[in-house]
Amino acid sequence: MSRYMSARFDGLEAYVPGEQPQDMQYVKLNTNESPFPPSPEVLSAVNAAETQRLNRYPDPEGKALREKLAERYGVTPDNVFLANGSDELLFFAFMAFCDQGRPAAFPNISYGFYPVYAQLLGIPFTEVPLREGFVLDPKDYCVLNRNIFIANPNAPTGRAISVADIEEIIRTNPNHVVLIDEAYVDFGGESCLPLIEKYDNLLVCQTFSKFRSLAGGRLGFALASPGLIADLEKIKYSTNSYNINRLTAAAALATLDSNDYYLENSRKIQENRAYTTAELAKLGFETLPSVTNFIFTRCPRVEGGTLYRELKTRGVLVRHWDKLEISDWCRVTIGTREQMDIFLDKVREILKEVG
Numbered sequence: 457m458s459r460y461m462s463a464r465f466d467g468l469e470a471y472v473p474g475e476q477p478q479d480m481q482y483v484k485l486n487t488n489e490s491p492f493p494p495s496p497e498v499l500s501a502v503n504a505a506e507t508q509r510l511n512r513y514p515d516p517e518g519k520a521l522r523e524k525l526a527e528r529y530g531v532t533p534d535n536v537f538l539a540n541g542s543d544e545l546l547f548f549a550f551m552a553f554c555d556q557g558r559p560a561a562f563p564n565i566s567y568g569f570y571p572v573y574a575q576l577l578g579i580p581f582t583e584v585p586l587r588e589g590f591v592l593d594p595k596d597y598c599v600l601n602r603n604i605f606i607a608n609p610n611a612p613t614g615r616a617i618s619v620a621d622i623e624e625i626i627r628t629n630p631n632h633v634v635l636i637d638e639a640y641v642d643f644g645g646e647s648c649l650p651l652i653e654k655y656d657n658l659l660v661c662q663t664f665s666k667f668r669s670l671a672g673g674r675l676g677f678a679l680a681s682p683g684l685i686a687d688l689e690k691i692k693y694s695t696n697s698y699n700i701n702r703l704t705a706a707a708a709l710a711t712l713d714s715n716d717y718y719l720e721n722s723r724k725i726q727e728n729r730a731y732t733t734a735e736l737a738k739l740g741f742e743t744l745p746s747v748t749n750f751i752f753t754r755c756p757r758v759e760g761g762t763l764y765r766e767l768k769t770r771g772v773l774v775r776h777w778d779k780l781e782i783s784d785w786c787r788v789t790i791g792t793r794e795q796m797d798i799f800l801d802k803v804r805e806i807l808k809e810v811g
């Protein structure tokens with residue numbers, strides 16, 4: 457830190473993203489991307505003609521994309537907000553809805569950006585402990601009188617709670633925003649989107665980074681009542697009005713035209729998830745039930761950090777956190793069948809060495 461940095465950020469611990477090695481030498485199972493490329497339609501939409509238009513700013517309203525998303529989800533464009541990845545969306549939500557008098561709450565084990573945004577913005581926050589087995593108990597969030605941030609399904613655990621449980625949380629916190637981060641909902645989870653008609657305090661966040669193979673394009677979106685969307689727009693226009701670039705917008709429109717391709721990819725990932733979980737069980741691993749494109753798993757014989765390092769030495773990247781409650785565990789993104797076979801082979805090799 458230089459002597460010019462504001463003292464406001466002295467205590468701030470920045471978010472640490474997963475490793476993104478640029479040489480692509482690894483079997484990369486560490487940041488929950490799709491192993492599949494975007495659809496052929498996306499590749500042709502991001503073409504020379506679109507690139508030629510890069511001298512012009514993009515549409516700040518993102519009209520075409522909002523209309524298409526609205527159509528897809530059976531809502532109206534004033535229910536849709538676009539962001540530069542759901543990370544930006546989360547940041548805008550913390551900024552728009554939280555302050556000293558409106559603190560935040562989220563699970564103690566969840567997406568690592570929630571506490572970082574709260575700290576960055578000086579927002580008081582409570583980390584609500586998950587129960588035994590990393591289970592989220594909805595009762596812990598009822599009548600909480602705070603803005604609530606829940607990833608459902610949760611990361612890094614992969615577990616989900618029911619839409620009925622979410623409704624209870626929304627219903628019992630009518631004066632606060634309940635943000636449901638559905639980054640991983642398209643791998644077997646259930647969206648609470650139908651509830652936005654009934655509750656004006658529900659903000660559903662989704663992303664193009666996982667199911668839609670567009671992590672590098674950076675596109676997230678929110679679905680909510682027009683009031684919450686207008687609040688997010690106010691923050692956007694006060695921060696970065698052109699937050700969605702032309703190429704990403706073109707790619708996203710084409711993505712929405714190739715839904716069958718992405719559904720088929722999701723089916724394969726769910727199949728590979730079941731396969732990997734079963735193979736790991738044969739090796740004595742304990743794996744949490746997952747409705748996402750990753751699994752959270754631990755081996756009774758090898759500590760999580762050791763497994764992570766040994767796999768990395770062998771060319772396979774997974775994710776591990778040096779956090780007390782989860783240090784035994786590794787999060788493994790589900791890739792192609794070939795990638796999962798390499799991962800499993802390396803695990804077998806490591807177990808043999810451990811003896």
Ligand code: PMP
Nearest residue numbers: 541542543567607611639663665
């Ligand atoms: N929410 C959760 C729960 C995540 O795991 C991630 C991805 N790391 C994000 C949001 C952010 O995704 P993106 O910014 O790529 O949309």
